[in-house]
Amino acid sequence: MAFLDLADVRKNYGSQTVVHKFDLDVARGEFVSFLGPSGCGKTTTLRMVAGFEVPSGGAIRIDGRDITRLRPNQRNVGMVFQSYALFPNMTVADNVAFGLKIARKPASEIAARVEEMLKMIKLPQLGGRFPYQLSGGQQQRVALARAIAIKPQVLLLDEPLSALDAKIRVSLREEIRALQRSLGITTIYVTHDQEEALSMSDRIVVMNEGRVEQIGTPFEVYNNPKTRFVASFVGTLNIMKGKVADPAAGRIAIDGQEVFASKPVTHAQAGEACAVALRPEAATLHRSELQEAAKIASSFARESGPRNRMQGTIEEVSFLGSVVRIRVRFQDNAISLDTFNNPNATPPARGAQVTVTFGREDLLVLEGAES
Amino acid sequence: MKQTRLGSWIAIIIGTIYFVVPLIGTFEFSMRMRRGEYSFDAYRVVFADPKFQATFGYSTLMALLTILMGVLIVVPTSYWIQLRLQKLRPLVEFITLMPLVIPAIVIVFGYLRLYNSSSILPMTASARSTDLLLVFSYVTLALPYMYRAVDTGMRAIDVRVLTEAAENLGASWPTILLKVILPNVRVAILSGAFLTFATVIGEFTMASLLNRPAFGPYLQLIGANRAYEPSALAVITFLVTWACMGLINVVGRGKQIKATP
Numbered sequence: 327m328a329f330l331d332l333a334d335v336r337k338n339y340g341s342q343t344v345v346h347k348f349d350l351d352v353a354r355g356e357f358v359s360f361l362g363p364s365g366c367g368k369t370t371t372l373r374m375v376a377g378f379e380v381p382s383g384g385a386i387r388i389d390g391r392d393i394t395r396l397r398p399n400q401r402n403v404g405m406v407f408q409s410y411a412l413f414p415n416m417t418v419a420d421n422v423a424f425g426l427k428i429a430r431k432p433a434s435e436i437a438a439r440v441e442e443m444l445k446m447i448k449l450p451q452l453g454g455r456f457p458y459q460l461s462g463g464q465q466q467r468v469a470l471a472r473a474i475a476i477k478p479q480v481l482l483l484d485e486p487l488s489a490l491d492a493k494i495r496v497s498l499r500e501e502i503r504a505l506q507r508s509l510g511i512t513t514i515y516v517t518h519d520q521e522e523a524l525s526m527s528d529r530i531v532v533m534n535e536g537r538v539e540q541i542g543t544p545f546e547v548y549n550n551p552k553t554r555f556v557a558s559f560v561g562t563l564n565i566m567k568g569k570v571a572d573p574a575a576g577r578i579a580i581d582g583q584e585v586f587a588s589k590p591v592t593h594a595q596a597g598e599a600c601a602v603a604l605r606p607e608a609a610t611l612h613r614s615e616l617q618e619a620a621k622i623a624s625s626f627a628r629e630s631g632p633r634n635r636m637q638g639t640i641e642e643v644s645f646l647g648s649v650v651r652i653r654v655r656f657q658d659n660a661i662s663l664d665t666f667n668n669p670n671a672t673p674p675a676r677g678a679q680v681t682v683t684f685g686r687e688d689l690l691v692l693e694g695a696e697s
Numbered sequence: 698m699k700q701t702r703l704g705s706w707i708a709i710i711i712g713t714i715y716f717v718v719p720l721i722g723t724f725e726f727s728m729r730m731r732r733g734e735y736s737f738d739a740y741r742v743v744f745a746d747p748k749f750q751a752t753f754g755y756s757t758l759m760a761l762l763t764i765l766m767g768v769l770i771v772v773p774t775s776y777w778i779q780l781r782l783q784k785l786r787p788l789v790e791f792i793t794l795m796p797l798v799i800p801a802i803v804i805v806f807g808y809l810r811l812y813n814s815s816s817i818l819p820m821t822a823s824a825r826s827t828d829l830l831l832v833f834s835y836v837t838l839a840l841p842y843m844y845r846a847v848d849t850g851m852r853a854i855d856v857r858v859l860t861e862a863a864e865n866l867g868a869s870w871p872t873i874l875l876k877v878i879l880p881n882v883r884v885a886i887l888s889g890a891f892l893t894f895a896t897v898i899g900e901f902t903m904a905s906l907l908n909r910p911a912f913g914p915y916l917q918l919i920g921a922n923r924a925y926e927p928s929a930l931a932v933i934t935f936l937v938t939w940a941c942m943g944l945i946n947v948v949g950r951g952k953q954i955k956a957t958p
Contacts, residue, residue: 378861413859428872
């Protein structure tokens, strides 16, 4: 049985529906991320779990208890806000103790718990400081400690790292995940950063325009996106337009060149337009058709099995540090592919004729793709 | 650049002379009660006058009650507007500006017409109920200052997120207001309170027309009948007002709570 259960949850503002029929079962101790662009309904859904928004329909249950109509202060749900939301008039220790004081815990218990929490967030010596005396990363740690101190059944994090700089973001997300694992606390994490969602989550709920597009593990969502939106939103993806040549064989024509998918095309007839997707790291670049052995860019691609080959022209070369992103144009379609930066190999020049190869299993034929 | 600075200095000097010279003149005149030498005799007379003590005490009490009532009305109003009723903000701002637009004499005549001894709510029938009416009228008079001060304080903190954070940790509405919101707008409330005090302490129109023994009418009475004492009273009133302004600065600077970003 699910620990946190969202059944047919909906939210309307007047005639506008911002969350459509949201169903999700979260197991005890699971870390689930809501991933999507701004305005997709992920924060609204989180706020419905927290009690700050009342659902227009459906039910929310925690451990079998219906909390749909309960006030936020009756839910025992901890929340970490994007803007930290620390109480400016209170010290770090008082902030962490706030929920425990409200719950009228004995003073000795509060002191012990505050000390434990401050140690947990590695700020044991900063209990006497005020929030404005802390860095952004420290403030967010305190906010986390404050949310966890009350021993909530579910922990909600609303884009907690988005106000921090890149380096702190990475280290703090690792800390949050490690803490969540060690405490075994059921967690919902809202983010628009796919890297955060992919690296932290047990499962990801990809949302768009108030609807759930896909629910799956990071591996499933990244490698087997169910919709074009998921494919384009999660990771970088090349989308090419083509025509189905032989659905049964998975044969597709793109800019006059034929490629094969690993599975038959089931949702389109021969001659119909279709869209295919290819991850940048799945393709390998060669100098020309005749010199396939002369690989000029070793990618992260799998090299086993039958491979598709397409001829194209180098349109752009972007040096990104450890990775070089190369854009190859066929005719109407173009793709970007990522290769490791090799100090001993010069990147190809713009305008050079090249061959791109990629595995059949790397070619994703997208459902419902517009021509 | 140099010309601009010179212009600024000239403007400052002219402004200072315009404001300070009359004050110095008033102060100097208040010291000339004893013939041929400077003394504080006028101040001694004023402070020894039982009517001064009574009227100043009365006005101070009225000011404190006005502040208390103003805080009770303005803080929750501003809080709810910030939290849930943003659409009502222009309307409330308009209402709070009304006392600046409508002369006090018009308001007090309105009160006398509405609350006279033969009306349904005869608030002028007894001294105590008239005192209450005076406090209400002072609350109205000080509303623009109190509301603006508190509203500015509310805008400086993220009321909504702080409320949600406290609620999420189990706090009820009264706890949120008392332990989270009020401490964070304390400086703003104090600013409003001092402005209210400065407004009320020398107010004449309301107190005079409601026939209450306040400091404003006493000032007028002394001014009409004595020579040096009115100047001493004017200086005292200025000092009280300045002390209030100074306290706003001291409180605002000393214990300023910085909001987290």
